Amino acid sequence: MEVFFYLFAVLATVGAVSVLLIRSPVYCALALVGTFFCLAAIYVLLSSEFVAAVQLLVYAGAIMVLFLFVIMLLNLKSDQPFALKFSIPKIIGLAVTVGILAQLIGVLNSPAAKVGPSGEYTIERVSAEGATEVVGRLLFTEYVLPFEIISILLLVAVIGAVVLAKRYVASGEEESG
Amino acid sequence: MNVPVEHVLTLSAILFTIGVAGVILRRNAIIVFMNIELMLNSVNLGFIGFAAAMDSMVGVMFVFFILVVAAAEAVIGLAIMVEIFRNKGTLNIDELNLLKW
Numbered sequence: 001m002e003v004f005f006y007l008f009a010v011l012a013t014v015g016a017v018s019v020l021l022i023r024s025p026v027y028c029a030l031a032l033v034g035t036f037f038c039l040a041a042i043y044v045l046l047s048s049e050f051v052a053a054v055q056l057l058v059y060a061g062a063i064m065v066l067f068l069f070v071i072m073l074l075n076l077k078s079d080q081p082f083a084l085k086f087s088i089p090k091i092i093g094l095a096v097t098v099g100i101l102a103q104l105i106g107v108l109n110s111p112a113a114k115v116g117p118s119g120e121y122t123i124e125r126v127s128a129e130g131a132t133e134v135v136g137r138l139l140f141t142e143y144v145l146p147f148e149i150i151s152i153l154l155l156v157a158v159i160g161a162v163v164l165a166k167r168y169v170a171s172g173e174e175e176s177g
Numbered sequence: 178m179n180v181p182v183e184h185v186l187t188l189s190a191i192l193f194t195i196g197v198a199g200v201i202l203r204r205n206a207i208i209v210f211m212n213i214e215l216m217l218n219s220v221n222l223g224f225i226g227f228a229a230a231m232d233s234m235v236g237v238m239f240v241f242f243i244l245v246v247a248a249a250e251a252v253i254g255l256a257i258m259v260e261i262f263r264n265k266g267t268l269n270i271d272e273l274n275l276l277k278w
Binding site for chain 2: 005006042043047051055063070100113115123126139143150160164167
């Protein structure tokens with residue numbers, strides 16, 4: 001089983017690097033979809049089937065389709081060759097990036113990040129009750145306040161998107177909208 | 178499934194760093210935005226790794242809320258980009274210097 005984790009880890013990394021290097025925004029988006037699929041597979045391996053399904057539906061489905069819509073709507077010329085021509089700012093950016101990676105790996109492998117099974121939701125219990133059922137029950141009991149708040153957040157986002165994307169008509173013209 | 182949590186966290190760190198590199202190095206605003214989504218996803222992976230290692234559901238709930246916030250953020254961000262493109266005709270972040278002092 002572990003071999004699948006490393007397989008999908010390598011694939012996800014390859015997809016992410018493609019997002020970094022490919023010039024065309026459309027191919028970038030497709031590489032990102034591949035990365036999201038690999039992450040969903042890893043979620044399944046980590047026995048979070050519900051999150052994997054939501055990841056596929058929301059990220060690989062909805063959000064990336066939205067990205068592709070906008071890319072094609074705007075008809076972007078594929079941007080000037082990314083080419084690895086190294087200017088000073090790029091070298092500084094890469095150095096900062098490598099520093100962040102070293103720091104992150106150092107922190108995540110420090111003794112402080114050592115964790116053991118301490119919670120009550122063991123794999124056996126979750127798979128006996130059903131992962132989705134556990135998530136649903138928690139969502140409507142312990143986490144009901146954040147749940148209501150994010151529903152309002154989504155409403156605000158929808159209204160905000162409509163207001164932003166509405167084509168403004170110069171004041172003085174008859175028709176509105 | 179006995180992948181040590183350190184390996185999951187290392188993958189999470191690598192993906193996050195690639196996202197940071199993309200935000201710093203790319204010049205197309207939409208691709209920068211995709212890299213931000215990649216960073217959000219790498220954090221989700223860290224949460225799921227910890228949740229699996231600790232037999233806890235807190236990480237899963239966090240990922241759920243992060244997903245919703247990411248969806249809202251993507252919608253607003255793309256709407257802003259459509260509006261910027263209408264007004265400026267470009268999404269190259271070197272040319273978008275309206276907020277630069």
